[in-house]
Amino acid sequence: MGARPDTFAGAGVMNWQSLDNFLHMGGYGLYVWGSYGLTLAVMLVEALAVRHRQRQAFAAARQFAQEQEKDPETYR
Amino acid sequence: MTLRFNTFAAPSRFYGLAGGLLPWFWASALLFGLAGLYVGFAMAPTDFQQGEAYRIIFIHVPAAWMSMLIYMVMAFWAAWGWMLNARMASMYARALAPTGALFTFIALWTGALWGKPTWGTWWVWDARLTSEFILLLMYLGYIALTEAIDDPRRAANAGALLALVGAVNIPIIYFSVRWWNTLHQGSTISMTAAPKMVSTMLTAMLLMTLSFWAYSFAVVFTRARAIVLEQEGETEWVRALTHSREQA
Amino acid sequence: MTGLLWAVTKRDLLLARRRRVEALLPLGFFVVAAGLFPIAIGPEPNTLKLIGPGVAWVCALLAAMLSVTQMFASDHQDGSLEQMLLAAERLEWLVLGKVLAHWLSSGVPLVLASPLIGVLFDMQAQAIATLALSLMLGTPVLSLLGAVGAALTLGLRSGASLVFLLVLPLTVPTLIFGTGAVAAVDAGLSPQAHLSLQGALLLLTLLGAPLAAAAALRISLD
Numbered sequence: 178m179g180a181r182p183d184t185f186a187g188a189g190v191m192n193w194q195s196l197d198n199f200l201h202m203g204g205y206g207l208y209v210w211g212s213y214g215l216t217l218a219v220m221l222v223e224a225l226a227v228r229h230r231q232r233q234a235f236a237a238a239r240q241f242a243q244e245q246e247k248d249p250e251t252y253r
Numbered sequence: 254m255t256l257r258f259n260t261f262a263a264p265s266r267f268y269g270l271a272g273g274l275l276p277w278f279w280a281s282a283l284l285f286g287l288a289g290l291y292v293g294f295a296m297a298p299t300d301f302q303q304g305e306a307y308r309i310i311f312i313h314v315p316a317a318w319m320s321m322l323i324y325m326v327m328a329f330w331a332a333w334g335w336m337l338n339a340r341m342a343s344m345y346a347r348a349l350a351p352t353g354a355l356f357t358f359i360a361l362w363t364g365a366l367w368g369k370p371t372w373g374t375w376w377v378w379d380a381r382l383t384s385e386f387i388l389l390l391m392y393l394g395y396i397a398l399t400e401a402i403d404d405p406r407r408a409a410n411a412g413a414l415l416a417l418v419g420a421v422n423i424p425i426i427y428f429s430v431r432w433w434n435t436l437h438q439g440s441t442i443s444m445t446a447a448p449k450m451v452s453t454m455l456t457a458m459l460l461m462t463l464s465f466w467a468y469s470f471a472v473v474f475t476r477a478r479a480i481v482l483e484q485e486g487e488t489e490w491v492r493a494l495t496h497s498r499e500q501a
Numbered sequence: 502m503t504g505l506l507w508a509v510t511k512r513d514l515l516l517a518r519r520r521r522v523e524a525l526l527p528l529g530f531f532v533v534a535a536g537l538f539p540i541a542i543g544p545e546p547n548t549l550k551l552i553g554p555g556v557a558w559v560c561a562l563l564a565a566m567l568s569v570t571q572m573f574a575s576d577h578q579d580g581s582l583e584q585m586l587l588a589a590e591r592l593e594w595l596v597l598g599k600v601l602a603h604w605l606s607s608g609v610p611l612v613l614a615s616p617l618i619g620v621l622f623d624m625q626a627q628a629i630a631t632l633a634l635s636l637m638l639g640t641p642v643l644s645l646l647g648a649v650g651a652a653l654t655l656g657l658r659s660g661a662s663l664v665f666l667l668v669l670p671l672t673v674p675t676l677i678f679g680t681g682a683v684a685a686v687d688a689g690l691s692p693q694a695h696l697s698l699q700g701a702l703l704l705l706t707l708l709g710a711p712l713a714a715a716a717a718l719r720i721s722l723d
Contacts, residue, residue, distance in 0.1 A: 193294075193295075199294075202305040202306075202308070203299070203304040203305035203306075204304070204305075205304060205305045205306040205370050208306055208309065208366045208367065208369060208370050209305060209306065209308055209309055209366075211366050212309045212312055212313070212362070212363040212366045212367070213309075213312060215359065215362055215363070216312050216316070216359050216363065219355055219358070219359055220468065223351070223352065223355055223472055224471075224472060224475075227472050227475045227476045227479065228475060230475075230476065230479040231475050231476070231478050231479035231482070233479075234478075234479045234480075234482035234483045234486070235482055235495070237482075237483070237486060238482050238486040238491050238492075238494075238495050239495035241486055241487065242491070242492040242495045242496070245492070383673075387670050387673055390666070390669070390670040391670050393666060394666045394667045394670065397663055397666055397667070398653060398654070398663060398667060401654070401657050401658075401659055401663055402657065407720060407721065407723070410720040411653050411717065411720050411721065414649075414653065414713060414716055414717055414720060415653060415667060418649065418671065418709075418713055419670070419671070421709070422670070422671050422673075422674070425674050425702075
């Protein structure tokens with residue numbers, strides 16, 4: 178794939194002449210940004226979901242601890 | 254405190270350690286990700302054949318690698334928990350599964366979006382795609398089974414058995430589909446590993462892999478901490494924890 | 502050891518014979534489900550010939566999964582399964598006996614009914630023969646893998662549908678080789694390679710599945 182000699186095309190953001198070109202991605206914008214967009218979305222959702230789960234678990238544990246303190250007999 | 258091999262086998266110690274490491278993982282994920290994206294978009298040249306569409310590779314390949322890696326790690330810890338009756342190992346295995354499944358999904362989705370403009374089709378039943386699809390089904394099966402069983406120990410052990418049986422199946426799937434393709438002439442030539450890659454492309458891919466790896470640790474550790482609280486909620490140390498801390 | 506095997510097989514076959522209708526439901530499903538395809542897709546012979554082996558195989562797979570939970574369910578419900586666990590020296594032989602009974606009562610009928618499906622899909626005689634042969638090699642694998650799934654999901658509410666999700670990915674290799682054999686014959690090639698690989702898969706599964714299912718039973722019943 179892309180058999181060009183091993184070079185570092187280190188022209189920095191000169192790869193893209195304009196923001197428009199960047200978004201357009203040589204005509205493949207939909208596919209490229211569709212991929213990156215989905216990945217970002219999935220990661221965001223997962224990160225938030227997992228943080229939410231952890232907080233819920235903590236709250237549940239705290240509630241259990243409080244109930245146990247109030248009524249030691251039931252929870253022994 | 255002397256560090257032994259099983260120092261962090263205790264859920265309580267894992268909880269503390271994981272919590273301390275989380276910010277570092279998130280920071281690493283972000284930094285490697287930004288670096289990888291910069292190299293991938295600002296420095297890597299346009300591909301000769303595929304134009305800009307190839308830039309999907311910086312997500313697709315790392316995601317596929319993570320999907321396979323996480324499965325192996327999950328099967329390992331599940332087996333460890335089953336054989337040695339190690340609770341933390343079992344909990345950790347369960348924490349890995351959803352992240353692995355999501356990476357598999359990302360690999361499949363980005364692969365389809367890459368295949369459409371370059372191969373002309375969203376999907377093709379070659380070795381790699383078929384086995385990746387099967388992998389997603391295996392993750393879903395593992396999650397479904399462990400969620401369907403109420404008793405945590407039975408759930409973890411059943412999941413371990415399933416994960417191990419599935420791990421045996423993966424090389425069979427891969428080779429069987431490859432043989433099937435060669436027995437039938439004229440099958441599509443799939444895009445296997447590139448022979449020689451421009452170094453910027455490779456660098457960007459590796460940076461993104463590191464980013465995904467750090468991200469996995471962050472997400473899996475958070476989920477594992479949640480599972481620890483869920484399963485160990487009635488222990489003394491958790492009670493003490495809820496007293497001493499306002500949040501998490 | 503083999504005494505246990507035959508005893509369990511005979512017992513399960515006897516029980517199946519007493520509930521004959523229930524035992525033949527997978528066969529009914531197989532024929533009906535496969536028969537729906539020509540109706541839905543249209544009677545174009547070339548199309549049917551193409552999809553025939555695949556349809557037959559998938560319907561056989563689904564039919565096998567339908568009945569697989571029965572292997573352990575009724576014994577589990579009345580408590581005799583736990584007794585068997587305590588009494589049996591080698592649980593693997595018990596599993597093998599139940600698998601054999603399952604295959605004889607639900608797998609073999611599928612093999613015998615496959616020529617009917619072949620005719621419905623306008624397949625050539627040689628292709629039909631290969632289909633039947635591939636199913637003969639494949640249905641035991643389905644029963645074996647199904648036993649693992651049934652053992653893992655023992656007693657669960659959603660057990661039956663869960664077995665589908667768990668076992669179907671594992672059956673993909675034998676599915677690929679089974680349909681590949683028929684496709685080879687259609688293309689004028691020899692199906693020997695595919696069938697040999699199916700045979701190898703059968704041997705592998707024969708060695709591994711009883712162990713896995715026995716371990717799964719212990720996990721589910723402890």
